[in-house]
Amino acid sequence: MAHNIPQHLTGLSNEEVLASQKKYGYNRIHSAPKSSWFSLLLDILKEPMLLLLIAVAIIYLIVGDYGEAAFMLAAIVAVSGISFYQDNRSKKALEALEKLNEPLSTVIRSSKMIQIPTHEIAVGDLCITEEGKMISADGQIVHSNDFSVNEASLTGETFSVFKSLETEDRNVYSGTLVVSGLAVFEVQNIGDSTKLGKIGESIQSIQEDQSPLHAQITKFVKGMAVIGIVVFIMVWGYSFWQSGDIIESLLVGLTLAMSILPEEIPVAFTTFMALGAWKLMREGIIIKRSTVVETLGSTTVICTDKTGTITENSMQLKALYDFRTHRLYEDGQFNDPVLAELIQFAMWSSEPVPFDPMEKSLHKIYEQTQNTDVRQNFRMIHEYPLEGKPPMMTHIFENKKNKERLIAAKGAPEALLGVSDLSENEKTQLRAQIKQLGKQGYRLLGVAKSNFERNDFPEKQQDFNFEFLGFTVFYDPPKAGIEDVFRQIYDAGIKVKVITGDSEETTNAIALQAGIINSSPAVNGAEIVDHTEQELTELSRKTTLFTRMFPEAKLKMVNALKKDDAVVAMLGDGVNDAPALKAAHIGVAMGNKGTEIAKAAASLVIINDDLNKLVTGIAAGRRIYSNIKKAIQYIISIHIPIILTVSLPLFLGWIYPQIFTPVHVIFLELIMGPTCSIVYENEPMEKETMKQNPRRMTETFLNWKELSISIIQGLMITGGILVIYQFTMQQGGDEATTRAMVFTTLIFANILLSLTNRSFKYSIFETLKYRNNLFPIVISVTLLLLAAILYIPSFAAFFRLVGLSLRELLTAFLVAAVSVLWFEIYKWVKRRSSIDNAPSQTKRQIFQS
Structure with a gap:
């Protein structure tokens, strides 16, 4: 960024900065304190599972079973340790994201412009702010061009306020947004001393809403907890009625309650979302709220701005059209004296300190073609900011010495044709020229003088x-590889809408070059203002290109798509994109060329402006959603045999009613927890995931079909365990042997279930090729612990079971395999039927038709 800042503005020296920071501190608004490790631990100890473990440990201590009590205490440490590790890992990932979200600010120090983290701004600093930036400290303007600011965050007024050295109010405030122009201001207050700080507002204090998936999971877990309480009371009562032993019946009831409570699910959800956001950060995608990760995978419509998003935003001056000669001059012919006046007034209508790519090009071409540079001789005495529909802007300069005045205007060609003294025939000729150049993807600005x-200038x-x-004729080429990006988006079943302020002809040309599929005419922003809600919905369904769109029109279209049940991702980088970015389900801003207003409004920022990263984000969202479903289905399936193995022998009056005690249940919980929240989170994306249509946001995280599959899986494993129970008992096995067979079968079934549920479509032989280093680690540790429990006498005695022979181990494994691997046949049948019913057309062909 290069600005022609007045030389007398030198700013603070390094010594002055240090002295200022020592006296006034750093530019931070103190928000609610971060969660300490102690508060994290305290929250974990309030979890229902930990409370159950503590209750069981107390009971064991009361009855004098100190070994079991010690194991329970160890389990408390292990469970809380795993939860603490997960929570702390999630917290650190989110803190890293928060750190990356801090914007950089431009300051003048020791006569040099530098960029610094916003929290390092010191009182006395000279800050440079420009269109699209958020002001980060309170101060007073010392230099400005066409500067206006929106102070709605402080005053509630949505209108922009024009400020300069000449205006009565030349103060600027932290948290307000620059709508136009540029200003240099001297910092007077920072952090808590700013107007915003005193009001006590902070972005960090805003509470994010629960996502639909989070709300559904919370509801499910609460429902299971209520069922657990009811069943606990019933079993406790029934057991006490049978045995008359209150302590023993209480332990049976608590064992069942522990087996019912799916406490792994909320831990898994938090882990998946936080780590998903952290992994995307490493890919160059900053997620501001971790729940956005979930929404990404559901995106059904991408609304994209054109300039800087589809195109490079380089704005190369390709040609100049001179009205007097009715001739188009290509690049290389700009030194022709005929063009001198057009070039001069194009430059005068730009900002004296340009920040827009097109205005920078116009200043550059002025320098290259004019014999004498007279910019220093003229002073702007009045300006009309960019406004109107279509927009235009006017600058008035004066040379005091020669008493010469220049009035220059530029803007959308239609706007300049409307205010110029032209005949209808001339306007028709010019419109034909506009259309012809627009069809080639060029962007035109009309130039006029007065x-x-x-x-007493007119209002x-x-x-x-x-x-x-x-006209000035600019070309902003599509980004390299953009066609491939849109192909991947279409393949994923996602629609694309282009919502831009540019003309229909230019947008059509760029859309064609970028590979955007369009078979309907473009709609102009002015056309949609008076449309009803129903008409806007119909329009949003059939139209791909929306041109000459102003902020209100962009917002209307995003809201119309949302009301039509679309999950909308809005891509933009300018001030005029901010309302639509804020309203969309996912606002996506560009990190390099995006304005601070756009970044503040967005929920996702692509650091290097590479649109392909959005495809990466959508893929990550789909992978995470798919994996969290697998984890939850695994939890449901494995909980069912634990619940029924604890309860059925009791209710059916079998010879060994307490086949499992809290010790066995908690051991299983310790295996299942890491499997669902750490191992499944690390699963790669399945092939064809990005060839499927997006899921509906209104869907529950498990539909009845998916839930019924998990229940059937659980019941089949239960069937296998009960068969082992009866078989061992009929073979003359005592309680310890029966428990060993049941326990071993359940461990084997758990391992096989975790492997087969890695995909609900592809076979276990296919998924074994998936790269996930955590699976072999968890399986190996589980088998080693099982071997220790079975064959180390002290462990076997503690778990009240005995070592098994090779034949018994094979029997247990065979029963576990049958009770789990039937699902592989189901998947094979499902694959065959999907091949037989596969449509002949691809999604892309469907979209084209």
């Missing part, structure tokens, strides 16, 4: 009598 001797710039001079 004469006005008096100082509106459109009231000047303008003389039309010609």
Whole structure:
């Protein structure tokens, strides 16, 4: 970024910065304190599972079973340790994201412009702010060009306020947004001393809403907890009625309650979302709220701005159209004297300190083509900011020495044709030229001049009598590889809408070059203002290109798509994109060329402006959603045999009613917890995931079909365990042997279930090829612990079971395999039927039709 800042603005020296920071501190608003490790631990100890473990440990201590009590205490440490590790890992990932979200600020120090983290701004600093930036400290303007600011965050007023050295109020405030122009201000207050700090507002204090998936999971877990309480009371009562032993019946009831409570699910959800956001951060995608990860995978419509999103935003000046000669001059012919006036007024209508790519090009071409640079001789005495539909802007300069006045305007060609003194025939000819150049993907700006001797300037710039001079013709080429990005988006079943302020012809040309599929005419922003809600919905369904769109129109279209049950991702980088970015389910801002307003409004920022990263984000969202479903289905399936193995022998009056005690249940919980929340989170994306249509956000995280599959899986494992129970008992096995067979079968079934549920479509032989280093580690540790429990006498005695022979182990494994691997046949049948019913057309062909 290069600005022609007045030389007398030197800023603070390094010594002055240190002295200021020592006196006034750093530019931070103190929000609610971060969770300490102690508060994290305290929250974990309030979890229902930990409370159950503590209750069981107390009971064992009361009855004098100190070994079991010690194991329970160890389990408390292990469970809380795993939860603490997960929570701390999630917290650190989110803190890293928060750190990356801090914007950089531009300051002048020791006569040099540098960029610093916003929290390092010191009182006395000279800060440079420009269109699209959020002001980060309170201060007073010392230099400005066409500067206006939106102070709605402080005043509630949505209108922008024009400020300069000449205006009565030249103060700027932290948290307000620059709508136009540029200003240099001297910092007077930072952090808590700013107006915003005193009000006590902070982005960090905003509470994010629960996502639909989070709400569904919370509801499910609460429902299971209620069932657990009811069943606990029933079993406790029934057991006490049978045995008359209150302590023993209480332990049976608590064992069942522990087996019912799916406490792994909320831990898994938090882990998946936080680590998903952290992994995306490493890919160059900053997620501001971890729940956005979940929404990404459900995206059904991508609304994209054109300039800087589809295109490079380089704005190369390709040609100049001179109205007097009715001739188009290509690059290389700009030194022709005929063009001098057009180039001069195009430059004068730009900002004296340009920050827009097109305005920078116009200043550059002025420098290259004019014999004498007279910019230093003129001073801007009045300006009309960019406004109107379509927009235009006007600048008035004066040379005091020669008493010469220049009035220059530029803007959308239609706007300049409307205010210039032209005949209808001339306008028709110019519109034909606009259309012809627009079809080639060029962006045009009309340029005009005016004469006005008096100082009582009209209130509106459109009231000047303008003389039309010609067009500046810019070309902003599509980004390299953008066609492949849109192909992947279409393959994923996602629709694309282009919502831009540019003309229909230019947008059509760029859309065609970028590979955007379009078979309907473009719609102009002015056309949609008076449409009803129903008409907007119909329009949003059939239209792909929306042109000459202003902020309100962009917002209307995003809201219309949302009301039509679309999950909308809005891509943009400018000030005019901010309302739509805020309203969309996922606002996506560009990190390099995006304005601070766009980044503040967005929920996701692509660091290097590479649109392909959005495809990466959508893929990550789908992978995470798919994996969390697998984890939850695994939890449901494995909980069912634990619950029924604890309860059925009791209710059916079998010879060994307490086949499992809290010790066995908690051991199983310790295996299942890491499997669902750590191992499944690390699963790669299944092939064809990005060839499927997005899921509906209104879907429950498990539909009845998926839930019924998990229940059937659980019941089949239960069937296998009960068969082992009866078989061992009929073979003359005592309680310890029966428990060993049941326990071993359940461990084997758990391992096989975790492997077969890695995919609900592809076979276990296919999924074994998936790269997930955590699976072999968890399986190996589980088998080693099982071997220790079975064959180390002290462990076997503690778990009240005995070592098994090779034949018994094989029997247990065979029963576990049959009770789990039937699902592989189901998947094979499902694959065969999907091949037989596969449509002949691809998704892309369907979209084209």
